[in-house]
Amino acid sequence: MTDTPTPVRVPAASASDESPFDLARRAADVIAERSGLDHHDIALVLGSGWSGAADLLGETVSEIPAAEVPGFFAPAVAGHVPVMRSIRITGSDRVALVLGSRTHFYEGKGVRAVAHGMRTAAAAGATRVVLTNGCGGVNPEWRPGQVVLIRDHINLTAASPLEGATFIDLTDLYSQRLRNLAHEVDPSLPEGVYVQFRGPHYETPAEVHMAGVLGGDLVGMSTTLEAIAAREAGLEILGISLMTNLAAGISPTPLSHAEVIEAGKAAAPRIARLLANIVERME
Numbered sequence: 069m070t071d072t073p074t075p076v077r078v079p080a081a082s083a084s085d086e087s088p089f090d091l092a093r094r095a096a097d098v099i100a101e102r103s104g105l106d107h108h109d110i111a112l113v114l115g116s117g118w119s120g121a122a123d124l125l126g127e128t129v130s131e132i133p134a135a136e137v138p139g140f141f142a143p144a145v146a147g148h149v150p151v152m153r154s155i156r157i158t159g160s161d162r163v164a165l166v167l168g169s170r171t172h173f174y175e176g177k178g179v180r181a182v183a184h185g186m187r188t189a190a191a192a193g194a195t196r197v198v199l200t201n202g203c204g205g206v207n208p209e210w211r212p213g214q215v216v217l218i219r220d221h222i223n224l225t226a227a228s229p230l231e232g233a234t235f236i237d238l239t240d241l242y243s244q245r246l247r248n249l250a251h252e253v254d255p256s257l258p259e260g261v262y263v264q265f266r267g268p269h270y271e272t273p274a275e276v277h278m279a280g281v282l283g284g285d286l287v288g289m290s291t292t293l294e295a296i297a298a299r300e301a302g303l304e305i306l307g308i309s310l311m312t313n314l315a316a317g318i319s320p321t322p323l324s325h326a327e328v329i330e331a332g333k334a335a336a337p338r339i340a341r342l343l344a345n346i347v348e349r350m351e
């Protein structure tokens with residue numbers, strides 16, 4: 069008896085053969101077609117607590133469910149908004165592409181899914197991106213509700229959104245020019261170092277202590293991989309965090325997601341106004 073070798077199946081060209089940049093091109097084409105806008109100028113990713121800013125930016129020209137754009141998914145987190153909005157910014161002829169949700173690294177969909185929003189924004193014409201998030205505070209000077217400009221980051225995910233020999237410089241990753249501009253709107257905004265952990269669990273007190281020893285001010289589960297992908301895609305980056313809770317061990321009480329949502333809600337109107345004022349100045 070001879071074993072019949074299993075035939076080698078050659079898959080037809082499929083979506084998995086597509087480069088992440090081709091997928092982003094397809095996504096941008098769908099956004100252009102559905103919105104009727106062949107160009108966007110600035111992208112925003114609205115994280116926990118920040119979604120109210122979209123309404124203040126200007127007139128919404130188009131809304132597309134994220135799940136209907138190639139490579140995007142419905143969000144995994146309650147309180148995140150599953151639509152992409154194109155908004156004509158008040159007092160200018162610039163258009164913002166507002167990504168109401170992001171794919172987090174902890175969702176396990178891989179770094180391509182995390183980076184896809186940045187690549188799509190660049191393919192849609194954007195040259196600047198504002199990355200916002202809700203996060204925990206390590207710096208003992210700050211209280212929940214504090215808004216912090218990201219000055220630099222420490223990526224503790226052990227991952228990169230880049231593939232192959234892509235040696236990208238990350239000096240001034242979070243643009244000094246854009247931080248200066250934010251300071252024109254609110255000179256009291258502090259700057260800090262954002263530390264991304266993989267999540268989805270929050271940190272242990274020992275890990276939060278480590279983040280502080282390493283020079284971190286904030287801990288979160290997003291932003292750093294997106295910032296790296298955004299830099300590769302040629303976008304100028306502004307990172308803004310809302311500290312919604314004291315990080316574990318800094319606070320005497322355990323963290324709860326409900327409290328995080330509550331702190332975000334309490335800060336929402338104030339930070340929405342702040343962000344709209346900053347974006348208005350981003351020529």
Ligand code: 8IG
Pocket residue numbers: 116202203204205265267269270271287288289312313314315316323328
């Ligand atoms: I909102 O305390 C929010 N996101 N890693 N730690 C981490 N992510 C967060 C936290 C926090 N709060």
